[in-house]
Amino acid sequence: DLCQMISKERNGRIGKLFEKLAAELNTQILPDVQSCLSVAAATTGPLPRSVQQAICIMGSSLGRFDLEGQIQGLEAVRTYCREQLKELTKDRDIRLRSYQTLGICAGAALAILFV
Numbered sequence: 001d002l003c004q005m006i007s008k009e010r011n012g013r014i015g016k017l018f019e020k021l022a023a024e025l026n027t028q029i030l031p032d033v034q035s036c037l038s039v040a041a042a043t044t045g046p047l048p049r050s051v052q053q054a055i056c057i058m059g060s061s062l063g064r065f066d067l068e069g070q071i072q073g074l075e076a077v078r079t080y081c082r083e084q085l086k087e088l089t090k091d092r093d094i095r096l097r098s099y100q101t102l103g104i105c106a107g108a109a110l111a112i113l114f115v
Contacts, residue, residue: 017044017055033063050084 003022007015017040024036037059041047047055054077061073 013044013047014051017041017047020044034059037062054080054084 001022003018003025007017007019007022009015010018020040020043021037024040025033037055041052041055057080058073058077061070061076063070065073
């Protein structure tokens with residue numbers, strides 16, 4: 001039920017991933033959540049490596065432990081995602097200034113070419 005709710009809340013590949021995961025879990029052909037998640041991820045299409053890693057962490061704990069263990073597994077996913085977000089936002093200001101400088105230089109080059 002949670003996977004179906006997530007699929008309705010999210011668009012794109014993540015929404016499709018959880019939609020397919022819900023379908024795999026409902027058919028109960030594969031023995032565990034991690035196998036179902038692997039099949040769902042394979043049929044969803046390519047995902048960024050960091051997303052694949054988060055999915056792997058999630059799949060390794062869901063359905064294997066008691067409630068407390070599953071909550072700890074989800075906390076591990078949350079921690080991993082926060083670390084990835086920190087890494088992506090690190091040096092963001094420097095990159096933005098570089099992009100602005102490149103944009104100005106490209107504009108100047110185009111102006112010179114048209115003159």
